[in-house]
Amino acid sequence: MSDDKPTAPHFGAIIGAGVPRIDGPDKLSGRAHYAADQQPADLVYGYGVFSTIASGKVSQLSVARARQMPGVIEIFHHGHFPKLYRSPSSFAQGNKVEETRLPFEDERIYYAGQFVALVVADTFENARAAAREVEVSYAEDHALANLDQGVAAHGTRAGRGDHSRGDAAAAFDSAAQRIDVTYRTPVETHNPMEMHASTAWWERDHLTIFDASQGVVMARNALSKIFAIPPERVTVHAPYIGSGFGSKLWTWPHAVATAAAARELGRPVQLVVPRAQMFTTTGHRPETRQRLRLATDGNGKLVSLRHESINTTSFTDQYVETCGSVTKSLYSCPHLTVSHATTQVNRGTPTSMRAPGAAPGLFALESAVDEMAVAVGADPLAFRLDNYAERDESLDLAFSSNHIVEATQRAAERFGWDERSAEIGSMRQGREIVGYGMAACNWEALKRPCDARVSLRADGTALASCATQDIGTGTYTIVAQAVSDLTGLPLERITVELGDSSYPDGPVSGGSWATATTLPAIAKAARVALDEMKRYATGTNGAFAGVASDELEVAEGGLRNADGKQVSFADILGAARYGSADGEAHTEGADAQYSYRSFGAHFVEVRWDPGISHLRVARVVSAIDVGRVINETTARNQVEGAIVMGVGMGLFEATEYDARNGRPVNNDYAEYVVPVHADQPEVDVILLDYPDTRFNEYGARGIGEIGITGLAAAVANAVYHATGKRIRELPITLDKLMDDVPEARTA
Amino acid sequence: MRAFDYARAENPAAAIAAHGSDGQAAFLAGGTTLLDLVKLDVMQPRKVVDINGVALDRIESLDDGRLRIGAMVTNTALARDKRVVEDYAVLSQALLAGASTQLRNKATTGGNLMQRVRCPYFRDGVSACNKREPGSGCAAIGGVNRSVHAVLGTSDSxxxxxxxDMCVAMAAIGAKVQVEGPEGRRExxxxxxxxxPGDTPQREHALAPGELITHVVLDAPLAGSRSAYLKLxxxxxxxxxxxxxxxxxQMDGNTVREARVALGGVGTKPWRAPEVEAALKGEPASEQRFADAAKLAFxxxxxxxxxxYKIPLGxxxxxxxxxxxxxA
Known part of the structure; x- marks a missing residue:
């Protein structure tokens, strides 16, 4: 493994401490106002009319009846909507959207649940009632309802993120042991608690929009392109977000429709996306089919690895689920090919969902590695330890910091892996068969450019601002911790402002980027502010007039000289009659000297009761190497939450579509099954906490995604150990494990 | 949601009078089905008669050993009633296996009998569904039908x-449904x-137009019996x-004197399995005998x-x- 001996940065105890969220009391008491809580004067309400067919066109749309309904103000549709412009959807320009087609562009229908009209009325209830009265006739085409239908109808299109080294085919053909297996994962839907919502209004030519957004800067820039106005005339607010899991990274059609309606009507408009349409028009994790071909030499070393994936995308945009992103570098293998392709189906455009690519990709890869270990007669743990890569062979770079061996060994020890009896079904407890399974987890670390501002104020408080967001993960709190650490101010005297595009540009809250990206910018800004403070203090009438700035040190929210004289920031500013000492800073993204990734391993115990066909995940032990942990509480919470989500991915979650017409059939919270409290396993998370100072000064790599990667594979591998059944298609529902299921009636 | 008239009734007679029998009205008890389906536009009552004031909220022990449950007794109250817990454990367990605490606090005994199906094609308001729109067909046949569709009592409609869940326990216990309507009371x-469902899946129950469930009277408990509800x-x-x-x-040493068996999740109605009961009667308790008997239900x-898979799972x-x- 990489030989990192980080210089211990001089951070105080508050970095890493599990301090409670500073936004917790506001959320608990209802003072935290979300996008749909905004009540500007004159607010009116939008409600969508959504396509009931998945493919075809609107042949006729009549609003005559709906217009007669109480409280109706306006009804927009493809024949009655202002001209807007598409965003170029450039990540580099910061205006990416996932679905580039604008609402009501034309009469075409690409997926069920697509907006076909927007009713605006004086109340939410009146808007909804009137939406029912909009009469829409469709000319329905045959819909492509799933991946197999898409591939059969028009094949695939190349994706991105491919990689090849050596000659995987030749190495496979001449290898000692080989497996060739195909895995499938279904559409999964993010389902954050807070539904997508937008409240928008215009003042003169300025658009203000409160949007449930994981990226206010990206949304501002995209809306500026769509409305063809300069970005400074758009302000996007997202002070609180009821989570997003990726579905709120980009601007979706409802936000565009809401902003357009507000401009047309000259008053604020609010729209909340109904839960049923959270499955259709705000993204989802696409369906995948992944073929894995692995081969080993006589010593159980991987010699060939091919990971070819296909995912569904929409007819409007190409979204690539990069299932092989981890495969490139997790294991050492001289001959390796990773490829991604897409096929178009009649579903809305997919988008990133927690650990995009890696979550479905590691289900396949880590299941296949388990199958390979079984094929060569090796313990799955030993097989992995033998094959883990020591450097990133895809980039030909050293890892900045990699403790996967230690993570795997420590989790194995805590879990009690050595008590595993290898024979299938050999471990029993009462009526239950016990299965042990494991898998590696892995996620890229990315640090983006970032701006931030920190002000030390005359009232003895500090204000830190950045146009990133806290999507419920603790960003407010860790920013306050960083400011507290550098200034010596207690947390209660630090105000953090996020989620406003008029603040200095910050990153989207996604990809586990926010911590590594935001904290260095905050720290740099704080240092600039402190330097400013020292200048004020050492100025003519300053508290430390005549003292050299570099003789002053920061102490407890003030400055102190070598003699122990200490003056608070407030007094320094007061003496100079200044309101604040301010620092603004810009930090760059990570350099390309190393491969920056996070590592870990999951160990899972399942229980299978064949007498009632009941499968449960009883226990999970995970060791995670994400660099330095900034907040023990929120970090643990991220991993534990991701494990729960991984249990859902493994056992329950699938958005189902009717194969005959492409309509989703379980698009509600009752029938789309996610784990409930009663399904929770015992969860034990080990945070390794090795600062990765090659990545950034804090040594933090981000923690939101990694916990879900590999978890479903660890479950599947444990299921195999318990039952002897290798389930290669998620979710692992009980019917897939039952014997003697009769044939269905052929209708 | 469509506009509807709303009336609040103080007693059953007033409720029945306000409801009428033109098929356009609905009684509102806990509302856990009605309000849900009204918001989905699947149910479109012209009039909603709120019966939360009718006071049918008592559980009474009758002299003949039976238990009379008011239609407005909530699922929570019924599940926690000492007599139910002790004499009808299967009912208490079934109630607690259903829904969530919040829903059980609202849902009522009479309302539970009137619960509508969870078929997504019924609920989506668009697909072919003979229950929602007689004659339109059944999209569930040939569609997605893994979770909330039956293998017993089905029809091509x-x-x-x-x-x-509650009704499955009541089917096993045996009960009378007391109703009151424009024509008087009956059981x-x-x-x-x-x-x-047969050819008329839109007809789900034996109530005549305008009839209101007032009580459910459980048969006296089977002496010396044990009971349980198991939900998979x-x-x-x-x-x-x-x-x-x-x-x-009810056991006689190691021999089954009498058994009552009902099934949920697999039938188009709460499914009593008399053939299983008959096969168990007088037989020694053994997993093999139970398995042989269980087969008969399917x-x-x-x-x-x-x-x-529901056939082996049931x-x-x-x-x-x-x-x-x-x-065990």
Whole structure:
């Protein structure tokens, strides 16, 4: 493994401490106002009319009846909507959207649940009632309802993120042991608690929009392109977000429709996306089919690895689920090919969902590695330890910091892996068969450019601002911790402002980027502010007039000289009659000297009761190497939450579509099954906490995604150990494990 | 939601009068089905008669050993009633296996009998559904039918499973449904209350137009019996049964003197399994005997594209429940 001996940065105890969220009391008491809580004067309400067919066109749309309904103000549709412009959807320009087609562009229908009209009325209830009265006739085409239908109808299109080294085919053909297996994962839907919502209004030519957004800067820039106005005339607010899991990274059609309606009507408009349409028009994790071909030499070393994936995308945009992103570098293998392709189906455009690519990709890869270990007669743990890569062979770079061996060994020890009896079904407890399974987890670390501002104020408080967001993960709190650490101010005297595009540009809250990206910018800004403070203090009438700035040190929210004289920031500013000492800073993204990734391993115990066909995940032990942990509480919470989500991915979650017409059939919270409290396993998370100072000064790599990667594979591998059944298609529902299921009636 | 008239009734007679029998009105009890389906525009009552003031909220022990439950007794109150916990454990367990605490606090005994199916094609307001729009067809046949569709009592018109847990326990216990309507009062055997879909899946129950359920009277408990409800599902709470069993068993040493078995999640109505009961009577308790008997419940089962597994799963629900009550 990489030989990192980080210089211990001089951070105080508050970095890493599990301090409670500073936004917790506001959320608990209802003072935290979300996008749909905004009540500007004159607010009116939008409600969508959504396509009931998945493919075809609107042949006729009549609003005559709906217009007669109480409280109706306006009804927009493809024949009655202002001209807007598409965003170029450039990540580099910061205006990416996932679905580039604008609402009501034309009469075409690409997926069920697509907006076909927007009713605006004086109340939410009146808007909804009137939406029912909009009469829409469709000319329905045959819909492509799933991946197999898409591939059969028009094949695939190349994706991105491919990689090849050596000659995987030749190495496979001449290898000692080989497996060739195909895995499938279904559409999964993010389902954050807070539904997508937008409240928008215009003042003169300025658009203000409160949007449930994981990226206010990206949304501002995209809306500026769509409305063809300069970005400074758009302000996007997202002070609180009821989570997003990726579905709120980009601007979706409802936000565009809401902003357009507000401009047309000259008053604020609010729209909340109904839960049923959270499955259709705000993204989802696409369906995948992944073929894995692995081969080993006589010593159980991987010699060939091919990971070819296909995912569904929409007819409007190409979204690539990069299932092989981890495969490139997790294991050492001289001959390796990773490829991604897409096929178009009649579903809305997919988008990133927690650990995009890696979550479905590691289900396949880590299941296949388990199958390979079984094929060569090796313990799955030993097989992995033998094959883990020591450097990133895809980039030909050293890892900045990699403790996967230690993570795997420590989790194995805590879990009690050595008590595993290898024979299938050999471990029993009462009526239950016990299965042990494991898998590696892995996620890229990315640090983006970032701006931030920190002000030390005359009232003895500090204000830190950045146009990133806290999507419920603790960003407010860790920013306050960083400011507290550098200034010596207690947390209660630090105000953090996020989620406003008029603040200095910050990153989207996604990809586990926010911590590594935001904290260095905050720290740099704080240092600039402190330097400013020292200048004020050492100025003519300053508290430390005549003292050299570099003789002053920061102490407890003030400055102190070598003699122990200490003056608070407030007094320094007061003496100079200044309101604040301010620092603004810009930090760059990570350099390309190393491969920056996070590592870990999951160990899972399942229980299978064949007498009632009941499968449960009883226990999970995970060791995670994400660099330095900034907040023990929120970090643990991220991993534990991701494990729960991984249990859902493994056992329950699938958005189902009717194969005959492409309509989703379980698009509600009752029938789309996610784990409930009663399904929770015992969860034990080990945070390794090795600062990765090659990545950034804090040594933090981000923690939101990694916990879900590999978890479903660890479950599947444990299921195999318990039952002897290798389930290669998620979710692992009980019917897939039952014997003697009769044939269905052929209708 | 469409506009409707709203009336609040103080007693059953007033409720019945306000409701009328033109088929356009709905009684509002806990509202856990009605309000949901009204918001989805699947139910479109012109008038809603709120019966939360009618005071049918008592549980009374009758002199003949039966238990009379007011239609407005909530699921929570019924599940926690000492007499139910002690004499009808299967009912208490079934109620607590259903929905969530919040829903059970609102849902009522009468309302639970009137619960509508969870078939997504019924609820989506668009697909072919003979229950919602007679004659339009059944999209569930040939569609997605893994979770909330039946293998017993289905027809080519409808395969939706009855969703209630409570009713499965009542089917096993035996009960009378007391109703009051424009024509007066009458009693309906619990077994006759819910109808098979046949060619008329829009008709779900034996109530005449305008009739209001006032009480459910449980048969006296089977002396010396034990009972339990076993619900099998994907997740461990807040999901409708994939298969469930309500079992009441009276033993004579190691021999089954009498057993009552009803099934949920697999039938288009709460499904009593008399053939299983007959096969168990007088037999020694053994897993093999139980398995042989359980098979009989599914002799006429029809498996649809995704729910064939319910045939073995339903048998497992019977066998495990019987085993736990008599052997384990």
């Amino acid at each position: 409808c395969i939706a499973a009855h969703p209630s 309906i055997d619990f077994a006759d209350f819910h109808l098979l 599902r994907d997740r461990q709470s807040y999901q409708f049964a994939l298969a469930s069993s309500a079992v009441i068993v 002799e006429h089962a029809v498996a649809y594209s995704h729910n064939a 048998q497992q629900a019977i066998v495990r429940n019987l085993t736990d009550l008599t052997i």
